[in-house]
Amino acid sequence: MKKLINNAEDVTVEQLQGFGIAHSDIEVQFDPNFVNVVGGAKDRVAIVSGGGSGHEPLHGGYVGMGMLDAACPGQVFTSPTPDQMFAACKAVAGDQGVLQIVKNYTGDVLNFQMAADMLRDDGIDVRNVIIDDDVALKDSLYTAGRRGLGTTVIAEKVCGAASQEGWDLDRIAALCKKVNLYGKSMGMALTSCTTPQKGSPTFDLGEQEMEIGIGIHGEPGIERTAIKSADEITEILANHILEDEAYTRNLSEWNAEKGEWVDVETIDITFEDGDEAIAIVNGMGGTPVSELYTVYHKLAEVAGRHGVKIVRNLVGNYITSLEMAGVSITLVKADDEILRLYDAPVNTPALRWGI
């Protein structure tokens, strides 16, 4: 295992310590571990996310003005625990409540729901919105449902901007759900990653093989095929996204009247001729940014062929899987509201503009 680490058991804490001293607008707390903006969210809605570590810059790198107020990093690829989320939300929430942005992995969903229950018991208003944008998975009945991928980054950006504008909690939660319905992603891997704990690759991939439809936890994808050119890979991912049919599934949501979590049927948009979109061409961690531009070039062409115009783009490492080589593509349909909020100033370690 070739990593710049000291102790496989402590990597998350080690890294958080460095993160804390590197970014003076951000505080890092330990036991339970979380990252928060200095000053918290006082008079506006707090935006909080979290998930396993190993996806950096997600989520800690998006803490800062105009994006997340706090992030909870779990162990590598392991969702954080409810007490972390509880403490993080408590630390930053003012009287406007907290939006939790949750990627759809069993562990993240369950732990965030438990934390939401604890926060509610503590008198804090909390909404919990699930991001499930991975079009690689077609059905939700016989699986844990679509995973949360790159749309999470756009949801965090846009909701953070809405909070800065003073939106109330219900409106931001509705916005977050809209971004989720508007966003679709798919990824692939050229290599497996190695978690510090295991110390050897999570899956074996031959020198001539690749995995299509991977998540972000080093888990294998939905299909293994012979390695293809960047253009062919981009066609596969982009077509899955652009031709994805309206995806219907139940998403769990707190029902305040009933006082329980209920399943709400939720249906994605499909991309239509004339749509505008925000694109992310995301490196999985071990792929040079230069190669991502080859993918972006083809993506713009394929999107254009479908009548979809990319009006904003992020090309780089935004939601990673340790040192995995590979790429994921995200397209989020952009209406005027989303674009305005996307363009609003943001100042975080990983995303910064307008300030």
Add this chain to the structure above:
Amino acid sequence: MKKLINNAEDVTVEQLQGFGIAHSDIEVQFDPNFVNVVGGAKDRVAIVSGGGSGHEPLHGGYVGMGMLDAACPGQVFTSPTPDQMFAACKAVAGDQGVLQIVKNYTGDVLNFQMAADMLRDDGIDVRNVIIDDDVALKDSLYTAGRRGLGTTVIAEKVCGAASQEGWDLDRIAALCKKVNLYGKSMGMALTSCTTPQKGSPTFDLGEQEMEIGIGIHGEPGIERTAIKSADEITEILANHILEDEAYTRNLSEWNAEKGEWVDVETIDITFEDGDEAIAIVNGMGGTPVSELYTVYHKLAEVAGRHGVKIVRNLVGNYITSLEMAGVSITLVKADDEILRLYDAPVNTPALRWGI
């Protein structure tokens, strides 16, 4: 070879095409290849750099308001050619002349000097400043001299800001030389990279080995040792930098009076107790950004022990070697002038703040 590419012969062009459409403030030109800001440098000094491809975001990612006006990407790890540099400088230079920032590799130096000669013949005022900040190399007599590493990024940022402030060419050239004398870097690799042309790793490194004192071209380093912890590695690199003695060498410089290139004896600073510094903890391309924070944590401690205070930092992939795993550390002594220029607004694909 596991890369997101189409054709090993054309990677640079493929990537530039994507880069061009992704960034609307920047233009990409082909045959000869270069990247330039829309509008060029008109009433101020043009800042131009370049080098082999494979180090992204260097240099194309630093083209934009407040940093480079143009960059010339060569083939992977091969310095660009004089005609590229000539065309790039011609495209962006106004009547204030051009500063060429050149990393100290035989190819880069020779090609940029040839280009400078061509530009001068064409009536364009040009200064050519060499960055040689790699403390891994101790002597310059029996080697090609210290290589250019991370100080290049700070030089480009600071000189770009000075150009925005309207400094004249001689003053900016002097500033660039100062940054070079103030900056020291050293790197290490956990893995080799693979160039698209060769298709297999440039050097073989055992599962328990690392290379200390590498450059950025996948070339082996100055020493091969057993793999160490992040803290130990950081100690080695940081101590080399912080305890580096005043380095004396001859740097080639155009002498307008004599009308020829002359050798100028040049001596670096040494770090002193009480110094402030800008730090870069730079990933070589295949190392997750999270691991770089462990290095940053230790670096701040080691610097502190030497009485050097890190007042600004960049933690991420800034000057890479394709998908190599590893890290380089740069410290640039920061005086008020350098800090002010460093903090000035910048808007490039890879570095953005204040705007």
Add this chain to the structure above:
Amino acid sequence: MDRAMGGAPAVLTGSAVRRWVEKSAKVLAENRAYLTDLDSPIGDADHGNNMDRGYKAVLEKLPESDDIGELLKAVAMALISKVGGAAGPLYGTLFLQASKPLTGVREMDGAALAQFFDDAVAGVKMRGRSDAGMKTMLDTLIPAAEAFRQANGDGDDLAAALRAAVDAAEAGMKATIPMRAQRGRASYLGERSIGHQDPGATSSYLILQALADVVAEAP
């Protein structure tokens, strides 16, 4: 421990529950790499680390009490706050749900233990929206709970009924190999999840076996 004829304990005491927890921690530590390896081909290579980290925390938090409800609640809370992932809330809910009727209880007979297993299963089903045949820990827990209730009803002593439960658990665990996962991370793999033993089903088996061992070894 009270003993029925033949020297086998007739009830599970608070101190036996504590020994169970300690034994579970030991067994999970020993099988850490094994469980993580099982979680590699169809998961994210952390299950062994998660369970080991969780049970280490459990040991630190375990009260000196003999109140079984209190003990199991402490197990639940420690797992919830230290494991994370899917296994944290699921095992946490398992112990939390099963501990509820046991507050103040200092020894459990066969019937109480049968109820305990049923409550445990119900907790996981509720939290995980899952059921038998989905290639999860439930494929170990459900047959184990059923086998225990059966054996206990047939008049087996605790140790024998637990042996029956462990046998059923082992069969259930192995039965996950040919299953196609429908819950958790492995479900993303679809057909390709077939042929691999579920890590959670395996940790559940180890925890049940630890209980059977503790009761069998009981002084």
Add this chain to the structure above:
Amino acid sequence: MDRAMGGAPAVLTGSAVRRWVEKSAKVLAENRAYLTDLDSPIGDADHGNNMDRGYKAVLEKLPESDDIGELLKAVAMALISKVGGAAGPLYGTLFLQASKPLTGVREMDGAALAQFFDDAVAGVKMRGRSDAGMKTMLDTLIPAAEAFRQANGDGDDLAAALRAAVDAAEAGMKATIPMRAQRGRASYLGERSIGHQDPGATSSYLILQALADVVAEAP
């Protein structure tokens, strides 16, 4: 080509120079992977690609002329504008420097060729601030130039003198193996550059051999 006794050409004509360039391009293309491999352990794994790319460009730019100065200048300019790296300016300067006295010249005798080699060496030395023994292309070029001048002075015909130059070039190339590099990328390796043959010395040898072959095969 004019021939001295025995059928060997006494002079190098413009069309022979063109054949030399074509042959060089062919040989460098064939040895592309070999040169790049040599550039791996002590360099950055691009020398073969650089030379091949450069000579492909040379072929495209080569004028129809028989003016040797014009031909060699075209070679120089194409290499300078297409190779990049260290090799581009160095080989470019080599041909540029050596072409200067040859403008308008349509055939070179032994003395002219000896001068050509000396000018070539001087060009590389000047541009590279380098000399013999530094583990560079000069370790091939310098002994070759010396051997050629010697053989030519001894009255050897062109073909024989070039054979002598190639033999010296080969020896020089091989002599780079035990050398410690003092210029170029390999110098960064210090002691560890020892034991590897220099890629630039090798490409120089191949280019000289191409010349000898062209002259030997001359119709």
